Amino acid sequence: MRIAVIDLGTNIFNLLIADVLIDKFNIIYKDKIPVRLGENGITKNIISEKAFERGVSGIEKFNEIIKKYNCELVRVIATSAIRNANNGTNFIDDVFVKTNIKIEVIDGNKEAELIFEGVKNTINFENENVLTLDIGGGSNEFIISKNNNILFRQSYNLGMSRLIEMFNPEDVISLETKSKIEAYLKNELTDFFKICANYKVEKLIGASGVFNTITSIISTKKQYNTNTNLIKIDIDDFYSLYNQIINSSYKERLANKEISTYRAEMIVVTMVFLKFILENLKIVTLYQSEYSLKEGVMYSMIKK
Numbered sequence: 001m002r003i004a005v006i007d008l009g010t011n012i013f014n015l016l017i018a019d020v021l022i023d024k025f026n027i028i029y030k031d032k033i034p035v036r037l038g039e040n041g042i043t044k045n046i047i048s049e050k051a052f053e054r055g056v057s058g059i060e061k062f063n064e065i066i067k068k069y070n071c072e073l074v075r076v077i078a079t080s081a082i083r084n085a086n087n088g089t090n091f092i093d094d095v096f097v098k099t100n101i102k103i104e105v106i107d108g109n110k111e112a113e114l115i116f117e118g119v120k121n122t123i124n125f126e127n128e129n130v131l132t133l134d135i136g137g138g139s140n141e142f143i144i145s146k147n148n149n150i151l152f153r154q155s156y157n158l159g160m161s162r163l164i165e166m167f168n169p170e171d172v173i174s175l176e177t178k179s180k181i182e183a184y185l186k187n188e189l190t191d192f193f194k195i196c197a198n199y200k201v202e203k204l205i206g207a208s209g210v211f212n213t214i215t216s217i218i219s220t221k222k223q224y225n226t227n228t229n230l231i232k233i234d235i236d237d238f239y240s241l242y243n244q245i246i247n248s249s250y251k252e253r254l255a256n257k258e259i260s261t262y263r264a265e266m267i268v269v270t271m272v273f274l275k276f277i278l279e280n281l282k283i284v285t286l287y288q289s290e291y292s293l294k295e296g297v298m299y300s301m302i303k304k
Contacts, residue, residue, distance in 0.1 A: 002028075003301060004071040006062055007294040008103065010038040010081035010137030010161050011262060012209075013058045016294040017069050025298050029069060033058040034262035037081040038137050038161040047085045056094055063099045075297055077114070078105045080138025080159060108155020111293065112141040115207050118296030120148050122229040122289045129199045133277065134207040134292060135270055137161035141207075142192060144199050152195055158188060160266045160273070171249050173268050178246070181269065185276050196281050203285040204278065205230075208292035210270050215288045216258040217241060229290040238278070238286060245271045 003025070007014040013033045018025040035058045041048040047055065059076070066074055082088040083105045092103045106114070115134045125148050132143040138159040144152040166184075169177050206214075211233075215224055218237045225231065245253070245267055253264040278286070 001073060002069065002071045003298065004062075004066045004069070004074045005294045005297045006059065006074070006076040007292075007297075008037070008055070008059075008076065008078045008082060010042065010079070010139075010159055011036055011266065012137075013037075013055070013062065014294050015062045015065065016298065017066065017071060018298055020298065020302055023302060025302065029065070031062070031065065033061065034260070036137075036161075036262065038159070040165075041085070042081065042138060042159070042161045043165045045084050045086050047081065047087055047091055052087070052091060052094075055091060056098060059095050059101060060099055063101060073301075074101060075301070076101055076103045077293065077297060078103050079111050079293075080108075080136060080155075080157065081161075083107065084138065084157070108139060108141065109153055111139070112143050112153035112155055113150065114296035114300060115141050115293050116143045116145065116150060116153070116296065117299050118291035118293060119143075119205055119207050119289045120145070121295065121299055122291050123205065123287070128203065129201050130203045130205060131196070131201045131281070131283075132205045132207060132289075135160065135210055135273065137266070140273075144196070144201060151199060154192065156188065156192070158185065158273070160269050163269050163273070164266065167269075169269060173246060173272070178272055181272055182276050185273065186280075189280075193280055201281055202283060203287070204281070204283045205287045205289050206233075206274075207289050210263065210267060210274075211288035212290070213259060213263050213267065214238065214241060217256065220258060231288045231290075233286040233288055235278075235284060235286055239275070242271050242275050 001020045005016045015031045017029040018027045035054040037051050037055045039051050119132050134141040136159045139155045141155045215231050
């Protein structure tokens with residue numbers, strides 16, 4: 001059976017088309033569109049007019065591709081930006097009228113479960129507690145697991161689009177703004193850090209997204225094997241990249257061919273967030289998983 005999965009993220013819409021077999025799937029097409037659905041509205045719980053138009057247009061483009069590939073089943077998953085928007089239902093209705101596509105809105109816990117379903121298929125989880133993290137534009141999902149079993153999962157509305165709208169960082173982020181972001185994160189994640197202390201997590205797996213960008217940049221200077229679904233990131237390489245990014249201007253980031261236009265704005269705050277997590281949890285081992293939510297949806301469908 002040929003299946004299409006669309007992940008409607010806050011900044012990016014992802015399309016994955018695959019032929020599903022008995023216990024696996026073969027990817028035949030994938031694409032992404034930077035719709036920036038949360039722009040100028042994420043902190044107000046609304047999808048702005050221009051973002052609304054970009055989002056509908058993005059799904060219409062994906063719908064044409066889905067028809068071209070003769071997909072038998074289509075599953076479209078909406079996350080933070082749509083589930084929290086006061087006009088999210090209007091968006092869903094408009095998409096249905098124009099494409100006949102039904103959008104499925106999932107809550108944060110379900111999102112975390114599907115992310116983990118994708119990530120766990122890139123690594124053999126050993127007898128240790130592991131933290132999986134998905135950094136999004138609207139929310140971030142944390143999953144603590146052991147031996148492929150979820151011990152804790154939680155979604156926090158601390159996505160990068162939200163933080164940018166809240167703190168409006170300078171072209172080259174100032175120490176003051178960085179400190180304000182960290183203080184806010186410390187307050188919002190107090191309970192989470194207590195939970196992690198009980199589980200003694202030392203390994204973090206980043207789910208796709210910005211983690212792909214991180215490994216791509218590092219790979220231009222060091223020999224990382226990027227032809228795999230799981231890449232180990234040297235922790236010193238991360239901190240070196242952090243210093244590079246944190247002191248860069250938007251223009252300088254745009255000049256880096258490994259950083260896409262939509263990522264150039266987000267990556268500074270993202271690196272602040274990730275460094276904050278790594279240091280507070282004393283993480284010593286960091287990985288990047290190629291798989292995330294859309295692959296997790298595929299695997300969940302195989303199980304059915």
